[in-house]
Amino acid sequence: MNPVGGGFAMSKYEDNSNSRLRIGILASGTGSNFDAIAEAIDSGRVDADISVLLCNRPEAKVLDKAKARGVCVEILRHGDFDTRESFDAALADILDHAEVGLVVLAGFDRIISATLLRRFPNRVINIHPALLPAFKGTDAQGQAAAYGVAIAGATVHFVDEDVDHGAIIIQAAVPVAPGEAANSVRQRILAQEHRIYPYAVQLFAEGRLSIVGRKVIVKGRKSPGDEAVISPPLPD
Numbered sequence: 030m031n032p033v034g035g036g037f038a039m040s041k042y043e044d045n046s047n048s049r050l051r052i053g054i055l056a057s058g059t060g061s062n063f064d065a066i067a068e069a070i071d072s073g074r075v076d077a078d079i080s081v082l083l084c085n086r087p088e089a090k091v092l093d094k095a096k097a098r099g100v101c102v103e104i105l106r107h108g109d110f111d112t113r114e115s116f117d118a119a120l121a122d123i124l125d126h127a128e129v130g131l132v133v134l135a136g137f138d139r140i141i142s143a144t145l146l147r148r149f150p151n152r153v154i155n156i157h158p159a160l161l162p163a164f165k166g167t168d169a170q171g172q173a174a175a176y177g178v179a180i181a182g183a184t185v186h187f188v189d190e191d192v193d194h195g196a197i198i199i200q201a202a203v204p205v206a207p208g209e210a211a212n213s214v215r216q217r218i219l220a221q222e223h224r225i226y227p228y229a230v231q232l233f234a235e236g237r238l239s240i241v242g243r244k245v246i247v248k249g250r251k252s253p254g255d256e257a258v259i260s261p262p263l264p265d
């Protein structure tokens with residue numbers, strides 16, 4: 030078993046430094062997941078600090094949220110770079126400089142290449158608004174609504190070189206009403222995202238995540254249902 034935090038990723042328990050986990054958040058949009066993580070840190074539910082918010086879109090609302098919280102912000106327009114690799118190398122340089130131990134993708138709309146992943150092996154996580162492996166790619170909630178699923182959800186996973194593919198840390202499910210509009214499904218999933226993403230960061234910070242094959246083992250988990258996130262009932 031490979032503890033994520035030992036041979037692969039850093040955590041305060043595995044590297045014996047007792048230092049708080051420093052995270053770098055990459056986002057492109059509204060930033061509600063950024064806010065959920067920041068709020069969880071402020072309330073003591075997550076033992077980490079946000080060292081930097083990296084954003085590729087100067088108009089993104091997440092920038093205001095980060096500035097309002099006094100988080101260091103770096104804007105890097107992907108269009109200013111010739112290749113995905115050169116963009117990712119620049120991102121990795123900033124993350125390195127900020128001494129980040131975990132890279133958190135929170136609505137980041139660029140595919141992460143091996144250039145960045147190699148510099149942060151097993152230290153990049155993502156949230157995807159679907160129950161992977163279903164509905165990979167863009168507009169997962171719209172895909173789920175159009176497909177007519179009865180259950181949708183969100184997934185936090187480690188990032189590997191294939192899109193929406195890496196080992197799954199936690200998932201949350203929500204019911205979908207027959208004929209329900211994509212936006213309504215989107216909001217219900219988002220509420221679960223805001224619960225499970227900070228929780229996943231905290232599991233990493235505590236050094237409790239190990240990867241075995243493509244499975245994530247959560248140390249100290251007492252029973253399979255112990256840490257399940259149960260979705261709220263459908264509104265009338």
Ligand code: GAR
Nearest residue numbers: 058059060061062063136156157158
């Ligand atoms: C979230 O729903 C997140 O799951 C999704 O983008 C949204 C960002 O919202 N990410 C993806 O679709 C990645 N494939 P936010 O900016 O309010 O956190």
